Amino acid sequence: xxxxxxxxxxxxxxxxxxxxxVCAMTTDARxxxxxxxxxxxxxxxxxxxxxxxxxxxxAEKVRPVANRTVIxxxxxxxxxxxxxxxxxxxxxxxxxxxxxxxxxxAANMHLFKKPPIDAAKDLQIAAGVNKQPFMVMVAAGSPYxxxxxLTAAMKQKGDKASYAQSNTSGKVMGExxxxxxxxxxxxxxxxxxxxxxxxFASGVVDYGMMDPVFALSHTRAxxxxxxxxxxxxxxxxxxxxxxxxxxxVPGVELLTWFAAMVPAGTPKPVVETxxxxxxxxxxxxxxxxxxNSFGGDPFITTPEDGQALFRKHVKDWEGHVRAAGIExx
Amino acid sequence: xxxxxxxxxxxxxxxxxxxxxxxxxxxxxxxxxxxGVLPGIGPIPTIAMLLPITFGLDxxxxxxxxxxxYYGAQYGGSTTSILVNIPGEAASIVTCIDGHQxxxxxxxxxxxxxxxxxxxxxxxxxxxxIAAFGxxxxxxxxxxxxxxxxxxxxxxxxxxxxxxxxxxxxxIGMVLVGLLLGLVGTDVNSGLTRYTFGISxxxxxxxxxxxxxxxxxxxxxxxxxxxxxxxxxxxxxxLKDLWPSRKDFDASWRAVLRGTxxxxxxxxxxGGGAVLAAFASYTLEKKVAKDPSRFGNGAIEGVAxxxxxxxxxxxxxxIPLLTLGLPSNAIMALMMGAMIIQGIQPGSAVMTxxxxxxxGMVASMWIGNLMLLVINLPLIGIWVRLLSVPYRLLYPAxxxxxxxxxxxxxxxxxxxxxxxxxAVFGYVLLRFGCEPAxxxxxxxxxxxxxxxxxxxxxxxRGDPMVFxxxxxxxxxxxxxxxxxxxxxxPQFRKTREEAxx
Amino acid sequence: MVRVKSPQDLGAGAVFxxxxxxxxxxxxxxAFGTAARMGPGYFPTLLSILILAIGIIVAIRGLTTEGPPIxxxxxxxxxxxxxxxxxxxxxxxxxxxxLTALLLTVFAAYARREVKLTETILLGAGLAAFTVAVxxxxxxxxxxxxxxx
Numbered sequence: 001x002x003x004x005x006x007x008x009x010x011x012x013x014x015x016x017x018x019x020x021x022v023c024a025m026t027t028d029a030r031x032x033x034x035x036x037x038x039x040x041x042x043x044x045x046x047x048x049x050x051x052x053x054x055x056x057x058x059a060e061k062v063r064p065v066a067n068r069t070v071i072x073x074x075x076x077x078x079x080x081x082x083x084x085x086x087x088x089x090x091x092x093x094x095x096x097x098x099x100x101x102x103x104x105x106a107a108n109m110h111l112f113k114k115p116p117i118d119a120a121k122d123l124q125i126a127a128g129v130n131k132q133p134f135m136v137m138v139a140a141g142s143p144y145x146x147x148x149x150l151t152a153a154m155k156q157k158g159d160k161a162s163y164a165q166s167n168t169s170g171k172v173m174g175e176x177x178x179x180x181x182x183x184x185x186x187x188x189x190x191x192x193x194x195x196x197x198x199x200f201a202s203g204v205v206d207y208g209m210m211d212p213v214f215a216l217s218h219t220r221a222x223x224x225x226x227x228x229x230x231x232x233x234x235x236x237x238x239x240x241x242x243x244x245x246x247x248x249v250p251g252v253e254l255l256t257w258f259a260a261m262v263p264a265g266t267p268k269p270v271v272e273t274x275x276x277x278x279x280x281x282x283x284x285x286x287x288x289x290x291x292n293s294f295g296g297d298p299f300i301t302t303p304e305d306g307q308a309l310f311r312k313h314v315k316d317w318e319g320h321v322r323a324a325g326i327e328x329x
Numbered sequence: 330x331x332x333x334x335x336x337x338x339x340x341x342x343x344x345x346x347x348x349x350x351x352x353x354x355x356x357x358x359x360x361x362x363x364x365g366v367l368p369g370i371g372p373i374p375t376i377a378m379l380l381p382i383t384f385g386l387d388x389x390x391x392x393x394x395x396x397x398x399y400y401g402a403q404y405g406g407s408t409t410s411i412l413v414n415i416p417g418e419a420a421s422i423v424t425c426i427d428g429h430q431x432x433x434x435x436x437x438x439x440x441x442x443x444x445x446x447x448x449x450x451x452x453x454x455x456x457x458x459i460a461a462f463g464x465x466x467x468x469x470x471x472x473x474x475x476x477x478x479x480x481x482x483x484x485x486x487x488x489x490x491x492x493x494x495x496x497x498x499x500x501i502g503m504v505l506v507g508l509l510l511g512l513v514g515t516d517v518n519s520g521l522t523r524y525t526f527g528i529s530x531x532x533x534x535x536x537x538x539x540x541x542x543x544x545x546x547x548x549x550x551x552x553x554x555x556x557x558x559x560x561x562x563x564x565x566x567x568l569k570d571l572w573p574s575r576k577d578f579d580a581s582w583r584a585v586l587r588g589t590x591x592x593x594x595x596x597x598x599x600g601g602g603a604v605l606a607a608f609a610s611y612t613l614e615k616k617v618a619k620d621p622s623r624f625g626n627g628a629i630e631g632v633a634x635x636x637x638x639x640x641x642x643x644x645x646x647x648i649p650l651l652t653l654g655l656p657s658n659a660i661m662a663l664m665m666g667a668m669i670i671q672g673i674q675p676g677s678a679v680m681t682x683x684x685x686x687x688x689g690m691v692a693s694m695w696i697g698n699l700m701l702l703v704i705n706l707p708l709i710g711i712w713v714r715l716l717s718v719p720y721r722l723l724y725p726a727x728x729x730x731x732x733x734x735x736x737x738x739x740x741x742x743x744x745x746x747x748x749x750x751x752a753v754f755g756y757v758l759l760r761f762g763c764e765p766a767x768x769x770x771x772x773x774x775x776x777x778x779x780x781x782x783x784x785x786x787x788x789x790r791g792d793p794m795v796f797x798x799x800x801x802x803x804x805x806x807x808x809x810x811x812x813x814x815x816x817x818x819p820q821f822r823k824t825r826e827e828a829x830x
Numbered sequence: 831m832v833r834v835k836s837p838q839d840l841g842a843g844a845v846f847x848x849x850x851x852x853x854x855x856x857x858x859x860x861a862f863g864t865a866a867r868m869g870p871g872y873f874p875t876l877l878s879i880l881i882l883a884i885g886i887i888v889a890i891r892g893l894t895t896e897g898p899p900i901x902x903x904x905x906x907x908x909x910x911x912x913x914x915x916x917x918x919x920x921x922x923x924x925x926x927x928x929l930t931a932l933l934l935t936v937f938a939a940y941a942r943r944e945v946k947l948t949e950t951i952l953l954g955a956g957l958a959a960f961t962v963a964v965x966x967x968x969x970x971x972x973x974x975x976x977x978x979x
Contacts, residue, residue: 040972047377047738048663057670060381073972076536076739078529116529162788171520188787191517191780194599194656198474204788217669221654221676293669329515329522329532364969378969496839498891502846502884509853509877516870523870524856547911554907554941722953725938728911729931729957732918737971745919749912756908760900761842779873791866 034094034270038069042087042098044080050213050294054258055099057290058129061281079168081108081116084261088122092263094270099129102259102306106313107168110321113328120314122264125306126271127278128299129258130291133229134169135215136177136244137208139200140225147228147247150207154183157206161185164196164208168326169254173209173230175324176252177244200224211256212295230254237292254320255313257299259306271303338460341688345696350393353386354693357394358700361401362408362708368415368727369542369734372402376663388671389686393693395667399660400697403643404448404705407636411440412712413727415546419537420603420639422769423611425545427624427631433560437716438571440632441709443581445702447633448640451589452698455644458593459651459691466645467652470597475785476796480805481598482778485605487812488612489770497816500767503758507771508778510535518783530743539744540772542731543751544765550724551756559720571709573629581633584614588634592641597649599657603642608770610638616815644694650675651687836897843889850882910941926976927966931958 041059045051052074059070075083080100090096105119117123136147144150154161163185165171174187188205190196193214199205201223209230218224228244229235232253244252260278262271281287282298291298301309321328344350357379364375379398383391406417411428424444431440458466473481486504493500513524514534525531553560573581588610595606614634615624624631647664649655654676656662668675673686680687716723735744755765789795796802834840853874863869891897914937921930935954939945965971 046373048373048659050662050666052377053380053663053666053670056377056381057384060384069970071970071972073740074738075741076533077741077743078532081532082529082741160790168520186787186790188784189518190784194662197655198471199788201471202474204474217654217665217674217676220674221678223653289672290670293672326520329520378971496888498884498888499839499842502842502881502888505877505881505884506846506849509849509874509881512874512877519861519870521860521870523860523874524853526856547915551907551911551941554911555901555904559942721939721942725914725935725953726957728914728938729918729934729961732915732934733927733961733965733971733973736919736922737965737973740923740972742919742923745915749915749919752912752915753908758842758845760838760903761845762838762898763842763845782873783868786866786868791864793865 034273035066035068036093037095038071039066039094040096041070041072042083042096042100043072043074044076044083044098044100045074046076047074051101051258054129054294058099058260058278058281061284061287062277065277065280078116079108079111080104081112084108084119084123085116087261088117088263090263092265092267094126094262094266094274096262097126097274098123098261099258100261101256102261102310103169103254103256103313103317105261106310107317107320109314110318111168111326111328120307120311123261123310124264124266124271125259125301125303125310126262126266126274127260127303128301128306129260129278129282130294130296131231131235131299132212132256132258132294132296133231133235134167134173134209134254134256135212135229135241136173136227137164137200137210137215137219137224138206138227139203140223141201141203142206142225144207144227145225147242147244147249150227151181151183151249154185154206155181157185159184159186162188162205164188164190164199164205164210166190166193166196166214167211169230169256170209170211171326172320172324173252173254176320177209177249179323180249180251197223216293216295235295236297237295256296257309258296259299259310275303337684337688338692340685341690341692344389344685344689345393345692350390350689350693351696353390353394354397354696354700355704357397358401358697358704361398361403362405362701362704363401365402365405365417366408367405367734368409368413368417368546368731369538370737371406371418371538372399372660373418373663374738375402376660380663380667383667384670388668388673389689389693391667391671392664392686392690393697395664396690396694397697397700399664400452400640400643400694400701401704403640404445404701407444407448407639408441408705408712411437411444411632412716413546414549415727415731416541419541419769419773420607420635420642422541422545422604422766423607423635424632424639426611426766427626427628429549430625430627431629431632432716434627436627436629438709438713439573439577439629441712442571442706443573443577443629443633444636445705445709447581447585447588447637449698449702450585451592451637451639451641452644453695454589455593455596455641456691456695456698458641458645459648459694460688463648463652466597467649467655470599470649470657471653471655472801473598474799475781475788476799477801477805479778479781479785480796480802480809481605482774482781484805484809484812485608485774486771486778487809487816488609489767491612491615491812491816493764493767495762495764499763503763503765503768504771507768507773508775510540510768511772511775512779514776517780518787528743530741530747534776535747535772536739536744537773538738539735539748540751541769542735543748544755544769546727546731547748547752548755548759548765550728551752552759553720553724571713577629580629584610584630584634585637587613587617588637588639589641592638592643593645595638596642596645597657599649599655602646602657603639604770604773606638606642607635610634640698647690647694651690652676652680654679832893834892836892836895837900838892839888839895839897840892841900843885843887843892846881846885846888848885850878850880850885853878853881906943907941910937914938914941922973924977926974928958928962928975929977931961 043055087098228247410421410424414429416422592606596602614630650661656665857874860871861869914934932954939950966975
């Protein structure tokens with residue numbers, strides 16, 4: 001049995017301490033050195049979809065600011081949960097960033113019977129990207145110019161009225177609207193918003209709760225009319241459009257917001273750096289124009305405020321899902 | 330009207346033919362072709378990948394480059410269909426059937442050339458369509474509501490049965506299995522998941538790419554490996570063999586005309602316009618051919634028709650986007666996003682407020698088609714040479730590219746597991762004499778059909794007469810009955826003849 | 831003893847019947863609804879029944895009408911190709927493209943009977959280099975080139 005020489009044992013303690021200190025310094029140094037490799041923006045939507053274009057735009061704009069290659073990786077599935085899980089389990093060193101609708105991830109906590117992660121606990125908001133409302137839409141040829149007119153007319157129509165939705169948020173909005181006003185309209189579901197256009201035009205659906213990209217592009221083309229937004233405040237991009245509360249329908253408040261999310265254990269300096277980059281990009285005129293054209297406002301915020309909003313939405317969506325009668329899958 | 334058209338096109342060409350824009354068109358076509366040739370990476374991921382390059386360019390240049398990428402990717406997809414039996418996108422599936430057979434018989438060059446020439450012709454016609462008939466055609470497309478789409482899908486599915494060159498009843502079975510597979514995922518109308526077995530990756534349904542690569546490409550590789558001698562495409566450097574023969578030309582030109590007509594009309598309709606066009610063209614060619622048994626064994630009309638239909642549909646699918654601002658499929662939605670980023674709101678306003686943009690795009694479409702011809706015809710020699718590489722070196726490369734392609738578009742091992750599963754499934758079914766093409770058509774059209782059926786009934790509050798009351802739907806259903814009669818009557822006559830013998 | 835006249839038809843019939851039964855079984859919890867208000871289970875159930883029916887018809891035809899025999903199955907090609915695909919899927923995120931490309935090539939090569947190992951490894955290395963250069967560096971695809979990311 002060989003016992004190590006005494007002098008070795010003497011050195012073991014200080015050596016260990018030194019080693020620990022060096023480790024701590026290098027980890028800290030690594031956080032200071034961030035980024036040390038290519039940054040990966042995860043995208044929960046398929047390549048070529050509207051949200052994918054947004055993620056690629058942000059990647060393109062963050063690249064020069066971060067002075068690093070930014071690769072976009074599509075990990076599609078389960079309404080963004082697969083990518084969310086991947087991000088939550090990734091190394092918390094700031095090289096894996098999930099750019100997605102944080103509101104959707106919050107909603108997923110209640111839309112899934114067994115969500116793979118606990119959103120507010122496993123993910124951290126590093127930066128906001130944009131804020132988007134959903135809109136109450138009617139066809140351009142429809143006689144209703146305000147939400148109040150629409151509500152009154154739909155009450156008259158009873159269950160002969162129909163409305164369109166192509167999105168869980170739209171579905172929830174539609175249900176809440178009905179509950180607050182007492183309308184009995186029948187819901188017509190569409191896989192994508194564009195599928196509903198012909199039905200709007202031919203009067204088959206009376207109104208719809210649609211996403212802003214669809215709403216804006218077809219309003220500008222003169223085919224649809226927006227009546228109100230679903231957010232608590234008016235959008236900077238569309239200051240003339242009243243909120244649903246202002247237009248006489250209180251209690252319907254839905255905000256879609258994209259954010260940059262990182263795993264929960266990511267060190268604070270790294271999160272702050274990411275936050276700085278994103279805010280820098282969002283402050284530019286080009287980004288503002290880009291985001292406005294997609295029906296949203298830039299969302300410049302701090303990680304703490306973002307995380308607070310995230311937690312609030314996770315709580316809110318429990319009520320939303322129940323109110324809309326959605327069965328978790 | 331005639332003079333206006335001429336003047337407009339002149340304006341367009343003026344804008345598009347600048348050296349800068351020609352350069353962008355060329356780069357777009359080249360990049361699109363090279364990436365589109367990679368199996369598993371179809372037009373949409375190709376465009377998405379290259380989109381950031383166009384961010385800094387001015388609107389017309391970026392649109393020209395994007396259009397070039399789009400056509401290039403499509404043509405690249407057709408190339409892989411013919412060479413290695415892997416469709417680049419849904420509409421190229423039909424090209425695989427006879428195109429790959431032609432390649433196996435040493436006629437890859439002819440197949441590729443006919444595809445290129447037919448596509449070019451269709452592209453020219455399509456451009457004229459956009460220029461001359463844009464708005465009225467778009468107006469017709471706007472009339473389509475859910476019941477009409479349902480009837481269109483039914484018609485499309487019935488034509489898939491004629492497509493099969495084996496047993497009819499097995500083809501029907503394959504279509505139905507495809508329909509069932511298409512239903513896996515989340516149901517739009519109720520929000521419930523179907524046949525997902527709790528697997529998150531199946532939540533959004535089975536992805537098209539792994540299914541198609543598994544059932545077509547991988548199965549092909551496995552079957553080749555089972556032969557006692559590995560396939561070796563005859564390579565001959567004689568230009569004569571790289572080019573279609575006189576007989577090939579004679580056989581193809583009518584198919585090209587018919588395919589172009591079908592594609593130009595069907596491309597305007599939102600949804601699977603190009604897919605339907607390609608399948609319908611193949612079916613039509615098989616029906617009017619003097620010897621239908623050639624189909625499935627390398628009939629050149631089976632390449633000429635669908636390829637022309639495909640390209641014509643790609644051209645005219647721009648019509649709803651450019652004239653009304655309405656994207657008719659996922660690629661057009663991407664183009665629309667690209668336009669919005671550039672500050673252009675696609676729609677009727679573009680034609681009047683920025684005619685240089687509108688007509689410039691139309692002109693550049695034609696230029697893009699021409700460039701593709703110029704780029705691809707010489708490439709045919711290279712592709713054919715590539716085919717003559719010993720198969721034992723070639724097939725691992727093909728397999729690797731497939732797998733990379735699938736993983737790049739969705740970095741999830743589940744995609745590869747699905748691909749492998751469908752390869753086994755396709756292999757087993759092929760052993761039992763069932764072809765994959767009808768299954769894939771069912772897979773694509775099935776969910777659309779069910780969605781439109783249920784939506785029609787929700788809107789009509791349960792009244793099934795809506796399918797006959799709407800004129801478009803009624804016409805399509807009548808056509809379906811006619812096509813079914815076409816299938817069934819010859820069988821009747823045959824059995825009657827046999828009975829009387 | 832019933833003679834199988836068309837093995838292919840019998841096989842196809844069996845597969846279809848199996849799919850039909852599976853469709854009915856795994857979809858049993860989906861609400862059927864009515865013809866006027868179809869539930870999520872309406873279409874799947876109808877389709878499954880039709881597929882089952884076709885399966886039975888084709889299987890019966892397999893016993894009554896002559897048809898071609900099933901070509902003998904060779905396990906090696908399909909097993910190795912499938913293995914190659916799965917190896918890639920499992921290892922790409924772990925060891926990166928360079929190694930996985932090599933492994934896939936080797937596995938795929940052994941789908942044949944006579945394989946020269948050196949030639950295969952050279953091919954694998956070549957393909958690995960090419961794909962890493964093109965896909966990772968040139969095209970910026972989200973594939974890790976090596977391990978550790």
